[in-house]
Amino acid sequence: MSLLRAEIQDVFNEPACEKNGGKDAKARKKGCSKPLTPGAAAGGCAFDGAKIVLQPITDVAHLVHAPLACEGNSWDNRGAASSGSTLWRTSFTTDLTELDVVMGQGERKLFEAIREIKEAYGPPAIFVYPTCVTALIGDDIEAVCKRAAEKFGLPVVPVNAPGFVGSKNLGNKLAGEALLEHVIGTVEPDDAGPCDINILGEFNLSGEFWLVKPLLDRLGIRVRACIPGDARYFDIACAHRARAAMMVCSTALINLARKMEQRWDIPFFEGSFYGITDTSEALRQISQLLVKKGADPEILGRTEALIAEEEAIAWKKLAAYxxxxxxxxxxxxxxxxxxxxxxxxxxxxxxxxxxxxxxxxxxxxxxxxxxxxxxxxxxxxxxxxxxxxxxxxxxxxxxxxxxxxxxxxxxxxxxxxxxxxxxxxxxxxxxxxxxxxxxxxxxxxxxxxxxQVREPAPWDCQRAVREELPRMKSEIATLHVVQEFAGTTADDFGER
Incomplete structure (x- = not known):
């Protein structure tokens, strides 16, 4: 628990955040995440945030060490899409019961769950998520994962983000810390090139990154790792050999981008692929960063030619709207x-x-x-x-x-x-x-x-007619009287 507390304090002290950097030393360590209200963490706790970031890693088995209710239903998590394995969409949980907690069987049950997943699915890695219950009873997740990795010969990654430690945003960052500590840099690729990049904070929602990747492919830019959208474990393990990085969502993974720059000299910028201008600017900045890191400057000309071509096509389509x-x-x-x-x-x-x-x-x-x-x-x-x-x-x-x-x-x-x-x-x-x-x-x-929905309902129209009918009858009677006396003289009124 003390290790987890130190890790959280380190995440709170984020130098890459301008707002946090402007605070004094004491306030800086508190970060921006507000403490959760007891009983109000559902859908917004640190565990939820960590799983959102890591679950789109498609070929990994995600095992939640907790009672069944903590897992819920992981199918279609955030609408992220995969071009390969669908293992990430399968729910795995140790399903702790009250008896397991009382008898201290949590760690043994976790080890056996890892064994079952290894034998049944053979994934390249297993991510283990403790939650409030298992963190409070003191299960040593780190030790179990280390022993299981040695026993079964595959990476077993502990993701220390139990729900009670903070908000969903904090869980996002703790997930980034888990990747830094246990995954990134653990495999050396044999095909590293001068135009390799990482895309951070991109979730490939509804497969939208697949609309961007072909543009990068046409420029000869290889996405070494898109974290986490449509990612593979091996890709993320080799991500430290990229030459540059683009941060799509700084709220989630700014700590990951900053520490990768410190450890492996991977410069990054924050950009967006939403909109014509922002997409073009993102492509320019990627090319410029790669050139600064040693890529052929010819890529800048190809980028401008691609931008001109794609913008012309897009604006022609938008002209109709x-x-x-x-x-x-x-x-x-x-x-x-x-x-x-x-x-x-x-x-x-x-x-x-x-x-x-x-x-x-x-x-x-x-x-x-x-x-x-x-x-x-x-x-x-x-x-x-x-x-x-x-x-x-x-x-x-x-x-x-x-x-x-x-x-x-x-x-x-x-x-x-x-x-x-x-x-x-x-x-x-x-x-x-x-x-x-x-x-x-x-x-x-x-x-x-x-x-159609803004028009009054038929029964409202009928009610309005019924309410207006007496007034309408009165107006009609008055109109008849006016018509009867129309054209008469004062003498006529006197005779009457």
């Missing part, structure tokens, strides 16, 4: 890198941003948003569902882009909604991904269903 979406208003309720990258992408085609949430964004993310929007009024720190509903029901936005948690707010307000978080079904990265994003927005906004 611009008249239909020009001036449309979008409310963006997400966070992290999407809080600025998607904003920039949408503004490129003339869509107006009425607000973007920055709840999960870093200081650098917020600064980028300010530079893009030129207005702090559209930056939303925290937006309660009630406030979201008010904005949408008052017709302040034509569509909301968010995750699945807030989709029902939009549906209740009878407003088009599009999922852009981890559950999304369509890839939005790269040039083709940008065209797909715009197409989906166009389909959502112009779907005729919204006109």
């Amino acid at each position: 611009q008249p239909r979406l020009e001036g449309k208003r979008v409310l963006l309720n997400t966070g992290g890198v999407k809080s600025w990258s998607v904003v920039h992408a949408l503004m490129e085609i003339g869509i107006e941003i009425v607000g973007t949430s920055v709840k999960k964004s870093t200081v650098e993310d917020k600064e980028r948003i300010k530079q893009i929007l030129k207005d702090d009024n559209h930056i939303l720190e925290q937006v309660a569902p009630r406030e979201l509903y008010a904005m949408l029901s008052e017709n302040k936005a034509d569509i909301m882009l968010s995750g699945g948690r807030t989709q029902f707010v939009a549906l209740k307000a009878k407003t088009p909604w599009l999922d852009i978080n981890q559950e999304r079904q369509h890839p939005y990265a790269g040039y083709d991904g940008m065209v797909e994003l715009v197409r989906q927005i166009d389909l959502a906004i112009h779907n005729p269903i919204w006109r």
Whole structure:
């Protein structure tokens, strides 16, 4: 436990974070993660964050050492996609019971579970995740994993991120520490080249990295390791021989990028593959970093030629949507890198941003948003569902882009909604991904269903008619009287 505490303190003290670097020494060690409220950790604990980062490593068996309820259902975790093995989608757990805890059988049960996985599946590695229960009862995960690795002849990696130590974001970083300590640098590749790169913090959601990788292949740039999206254990073990790295989500793995630069001299930058301009800039920066590390400068010319060709194709496809979406208003309720990258992408085609949430964004993310929007009024720190509903029901936005948690707010307000978080079904990265994003927005906004759901229900129309009928009869009677006396004179009124 003391080892885990020291590891957490080291993660909190993150020099690569500008906000953390501006604090005094005492405050810097506390980091930015807030302590969890007891009983409120479900879906946002450190264990959840660590498993989110590591589970998309496709050929590894992920074993949760805990009672059954801690594992839940890992199928389709975050919508990450694999081009090969599907072993990562299989749930493995030691399924500890009360009797196991009381009798101290946790470590023995873990060892036997590792044996069973080795014999039944033969994976290249097994990742072991302790949770709150097994950490509190004091099971020595490190010792069991070391003994199992020696006994069975395969890497058994302990991922020390029990849920009670902190938030999901802290779990992301602890997962990066596990890779640094036990995986990266353990295998020497025999094919290292001058144009090898790592992509960090890319989860290949809905297979969207597959829209970007062909661009890199055309430039002769090899992705040594994409961590964690569609990754293989061997690729990550060889990741220390890359020449440069791109950080896609700094909130999750900034510590991994920084320490790989310190240990193996792998420079990195933070970029985005969302939007035409950001995709082009990311390709430029990758090429420039590789040239600085010794690659042939000719790659810079090939990069510019590729960018010109792909941008022309993308803008030609987008031209059909611009008249239909020009001036449309979008409310963006997400966070992290999407809080600025998607904003920039949408503004490129003339869509107006009425607000973007920055709840999960870093200081650098917020600064980028300010530079893009030129207005702090559209930056939303925290937006309660009630406030979201008010904005949408008052017709302040034509569509909301968010995750699945807030989709029902939009549906209740009878407003088009599009999922852009981890559950999304369509890839939005790269040039083709940008065209797909715009197409989906166009389909959502112009779907005729919204006109129909906004009309009064038939029973409401009937009720309104019944309520208005007495008033209508009164007006009709008054009209008849007026018509009867129309054209009469004062003498006529006197006679009557």
